[in-house]
Amino acid sequence: MGYLKSWVESANSPETDFPLNNLPYGVFSTSGTAPRCGVAIGDMILDVQAAEAAGLTGTGGLLGQGAWNPLMAAGPATWAAFRRTLTDLLSEGAAGRETLADMLHPMDSATLHLPITVAEYTDFYASKSHATNVGTMFRGPENALPPNWLHIPIGYNGRASTVVVSGTDIRRPNGQTRAPDADVPSFGPSRRLDIELEMGAIVGTPSKMGEPITTAQAQDMIFGYVLLNDWSARDLQAWEYQPLGPFQAKAFATSISPWIVTRAALAPFAVDTPPREKELLPYLSEDFPGNYDLHLSVEMNGHVVSRTNMRELYYSAAQQLTHHASSGCAMRTGDLLGSGTISGPTPDSYGSLLEMTWGGKNPISLPGGEQRTFIEDGDTLTLAGHAQGDGYRIGFGRCTGTILPARI
Amino acid sequence: MGYLKSWVESANSPETDFPLNNLPYGVFSTSGTAPRCGVAIGDMILDVQAAEAAGLTGTGGLLGQGAWNPLMAAGPATWAAFRRTLTDLLSEGAAGRETLADMLHPMDSATLHLPITVAEYTDFYASKSHATNVGTMFRGPENALPPNWLHIPIGYNGRASTVVVSGTDIRRPNGQTRAPDADVPSFGPSRRLDIELEMGAIVGTPSKMGEPITTAQAQDMIFGYVLLNDWSARDLQAWEYQPLGPFQAKAFATSISPWIVTRAALAPFAVDTPPREKELLPYLSEDFPGNYDLHLSVEMNGHVVSRTNMRELYYSAAQQLTHHASSGCAMRTGDLLGSGTISGPTPDSYGSLLEMTWGGKNPISLPGGEQRTFIEDGDTLTLAGHAQGDGYRIGFGRCTGTILPARI
Numbered sequence: 134m135g136y137l138k139s140w141v142e143s144a145n146s147p148e149t150d151f152p153l154n155n156l157p158y159g160v161f162s163t164s165g166t167a168p169r170c171g172v173a174i175g176d177m178i179l180d181v182q183a184a185e186a187a188g189l190t191g192t193g194g195l196l197g198q199g200a201w202n203p204l205m206a207a208g209p210a211t212w213a214a215f216r217r218t219l220t221d222l223l224s225e226g227a228a229g230r231e232t233l234a235d236m237l238h239p240m241d242s243a244t245l246h247l248p249i250t251v252a253e254y255t256d257f258y259a260s261k262s263h264a265t266n267v268g269t270m271f272r273g274p275e276n277a278l279p280p281n282w283l284h285i286p287i288g289y290n291g292r293a294s295t296v297v298v299s300g301t302d303i304r305r306p307n308g309q310t311r312a313p314d315a316d317v318p319s320f321g322p323s324r325r326l327d328i329e330l331e332m333g334a335i336v337g338t339p340s341k342m343g344e345p346i347t348t349a350q351a352q353d354m355i356f357g358y359v360l361l362n363d364w365s366a367r368d369l370q371a372w373e374y375q376p377l378g379p380f381q382a383k384a385f386a387t388s389i390s391p392w393i394v395t396r397a398a399l400a401p402f403a404v405d406t407p408p409r410e411k412e413l414l415p416y417l418s419e420d421f422p423g424n425y426d427l428h429l430s431v432e433m434n435g436h437v438v439s440r441t442n443m444r445e446l447y448y449s450a451a452q453q454l455t456h457h458a459s460s461g462c463a464m465r466t467g468d469l470l471g472s473g474t475i476s477g478p479t480p481d482s483y484g485s486l487l488e489m490t491w492g493g494k495n496p497i498s499l500p501g502g503e504q505r506t507f508i509e510d511g512d513t514l515t516l517a518g519h520a521q522g523d524g525y526r527i528g529f530g531r532c533t534g535t536i537l538p539a540r541i
Numbered sequence: 542m543g544y545l546k547s548w549v550e551s552a553n554s555p556e557t558d559f560p561l562n563n564l565p566y567g568v569f570s571t572s573g574t575a576p577r578c579g580v581a582i583g584d585m586i587l588d589v590q591a592a593e594a595a596g597l598t599g600t601g602g603l604l605g606q607g608a609w610n611p612l613m614a615a616g617p618a619t620w621a622a623f624r625r626t627l628t629d630l631l632s633e634g635a636a637g638r639e640t641l642a643d644m645l646h647p648m649d650s651a652t653l654h655l656p657i658t659v660a661e662y663t664d665f666y667a668s669k670s671h672a673t674n675v676g677t678m679f680r681g682p683e684n685a686l687p688p689n690w691l692h693i694p695i696g697y698n699g700r701a702s703t704v705v706v707s708g709t710d711i712r713r714p715n716g717q718t719r720a721p722d723a724d725v726p727s728f729g730p731s732r733r734l735d736i737e738l739e740m741g742a743i744v745g746t747p748s749k750m751g752e753p754i755t756t757a758q759a760q761d762m763i764f765g766y767v768l769l770n771d772w773s774a775r776d777l778q779a780w781e782y783q784p785l786g787p788f789q790a791k792a793f794a795t796s797i798s799p800w801i802v803t804r805a806a807l808a809p810f811a812v813d814t815p816p817r818e819k820e821l822l823p824y825l826s827e828d829f830p831g832n833y834d835l836h837l838s839v840e841m842n843g844h845v846v847s848r849t850n851m852r853e854l855y856y857s858a859a860q861q862l863t864h865h866a867s868s869g870c871a872m873r874t875g876d877l878l879g880s881g882t883i884s885g886p887t888p889d890s891y892g893s894l895l896e897m898t899w900g901g902k903n904p905i906s907l908p909g910g911e912q913r914t915f916i917e918d919g920d921t922l923t924l925a926g927h928a929q930g931d932g933y934r935i936g937f938g939r940c941t942g943t944i945l946p947a948r949i
Binding site: 252253258268271272279280281284285287288289290291292293294295297304306307308309311317318319320342343344345366369372373374375376377378379380381382384385386411412414415416456457459460461462463464465468537540 | 660661666676679680687689692693695696697698699700701702703705712714715716717719725726727728750751752753774777780781782783784785786787788789790792793794819820822823824864865867868869870871872873945948
């Protein structure tokens with residue numbers, strides 16, 4: 134499918150993240166109204182709750198609850214039909230534009246909310262460069278990559294209650310840390326506050342307890358993707374993570390982009406995961422390109438400090454989801470799966486400050502002579518991402534957060 | 542408060558788990574009816590949804606949703622008022638018995654359901670004997686107790702989607718394991734399937750993102766306790782848990798008892814946590830007895846294989862909850878906090894088969910000459926617990942599960 138033109142003029146700019154080929158799903162409000170489902174098109178948001186109420190979407194009440202979960206639970210056939218309907222309604226030359234025009238709202242005057250009710254949040258560890266870098270710093274070069282890493286999509290359960298939408302300010306966490314020369318820990322604001330550049334896969338349809346899934350089934354269950362910033366307090370993490378993994382170091386906040394880009398929109402940019410270095414067990418094999426060629430960047434205070442690509446991920450979201458359900462773990466509509474930090478092979482492609490500054494030893498430079506090891510109060514961190522088509526881009530918008538001082 | 546007598550005769554037996562002093566909260570159904578909130582009294586269940594509809598409870602619609610979450614969210618003053626009302630209604634000599642008698646259902650003909658909608662599930666690691674035993678087996682005696690253990694209530698996030706009520710059959714999980722002499726892992730049924738005897742604390746009232754809580758506030762937030770069996774696949778766990786903690790080894794099932802015993806019912810049995818071996822940081826100090834003198838047991842196929850006591854826990858639930866929120870993590874109505882396996886100092890008081898059999902080296906004997914290292918298909922494991930009052934007991938009922946063969 135080539136580049137599609139819309140009667141919404143701003144959707145036809147090669148610079149927009151939201152051409153007709155994209156149609157990502159969010160939740161928005163305008164002054165004095167309740168949050169409702171919307172679809173981004175150029176610099177506008179189509180109020181699809183209103184479109185549904187007008188009988189234009191064929192979704193029978195799925196869009197009226199201020200979150201995408203009901204449509205997600207309805208499954209891939211419904212997703213495909215809805216996307217076809219939206220594409221028809223917004224195509225250049227479509228009939229009925231007058232009716233729809235009243236349901237368009239300028240994005241820059243809307244407030245964006247979490248697009249889904251997050252059921253549970255799981256975070257993976259699927260970039261080999263990241264796992265190697267962090268392993269080297271935490272455990273030394275001999276033990277950098279854990280022996281299971283090339284066999285298992287390693288993951289851990291995170292905290293869903295603190296998943297927030299882009300634009301939400303993030304309070305610097307307090308916590309226990311132990312200084313290298315101290316006998317006992319102390320409690321106070323994290324001094325090694327970091328980001329993790331990740332993609333989040335959103336589970337649309339559920340699986341049952343006790344019933345594993347194949348990678349093909351897992352792929353069908355995935356509704357779409359968001360940008361995800363897994364904020365991390367490295368000093369808390371280093372002290373707490375043995376033996377049961379990260380806990381409070383990651384519990385205070387996870388930011389996601391407001392727009393869910395669907396698998397359908399990303400399909401032209403699907404690529405294989407990197408070549409296997411060890412043969413995978415059969416339950417993890419996939420006979421489809423499960424990864425995406427997505428250009429990703431990290432900005433600190435408006436200055437790009439890293440560029441990488443989703444292609445760096447060794448495991449696809451379908452492989453992660455399959456592993457997640459392999460024990461019989463029930464997966465739910467609204468589960469959010471972080472990919473793990475996406476780092477490329479060089480410092481200018483690392484997905485965390487921990488790696489970019491190599492544990493704080495090599496500060497990064499910002500314009501105006503400023504330097505950073507970790508995040509300071511007032512800093513704004515932004516993730517961005519897009520797939521590049523021929524004359525258009527499929528963008529995720531931005532995932533941003535500004536750090537507030539810790540509570541004393 | 543001494544022993545209270547009820548006009549429900551079976552509640553006055555010294556053997557019942559459910560005297561008038563207890564009044565635990567569950568969700569039940571009888572043939573052809575939807576699950577609804579009920580309170581155990583002797584061998585009966587009082588249908589409090591019906592009692593509320595008849596205007597007897599003063600709870601204004603909080604009990605009509607087939608789960609206790611709405612009442613939990615209403616807070617301690619509402620909990621106390623409701624308990625006073627229930628106590629009055631069911632006391633010996635109370636007026637209005639005829640009306641209430643129609644709302645009593647025999648427990649043995651009712652089906653019991655999950656009493657709450659579980660928001661998120663967190664599991665802690667608060668028994669020193671357990672942490673030392675497992676640490677010795679997994680990492681050797683030199684590294685048994687992690688250096689942070691005496692300072693932090695160590696915990697990790699678990700999976701809420703597979704928390705099930707007692708009586709639910711448990712499917713043996715498949716997963717990756719690596720034999721000690723193998724180069725690569727294999728995938729198949731767990732061969733080291735285990736239980737973990739724990740208590741579960743249920744969070745009633747929420748806390749806000751970015752806002753830590755004190756131990757006194759945490760104590761007020763706790764609605765009550767259940768028995769909790771954190772089923773564990775030790776062979777999966779050993780291979781997967783480094784560096785990010787347990788994942789699929791614990792994701793397939795967690796069983797809880799059907800009855801939530803309130804803090805009010807347990808108050809006469811409150812005890813201090815064990816003496817501190819290292820001074821705690823101030824945010825974890827508590828000036829109230831945060832633990833309980835609860836007798837706990839594990840049965841395998843009807844045979845008691847271990848007896849221990851909740852007093853073994855080094856950290857109270859209030860301390861765990863305070864630590865959980867210390868980074869600014871928002872806690873929610875319906876969060877379930879597992880205490881961690883409760884092991885005493887001797888093998889007959891260990892809370893897991895891993896410990897009782899010391900990693901499978903010392904089988905335990907069952908009547909009839911059978912032996913077990915880990916759980917076999919068809920085995921039924923049961924937890925039980927109660928506090929012993931003067932002539933009465935505050936019981937939790939039983940938390941049971943039978944193992945089904947793995948899916949091939």
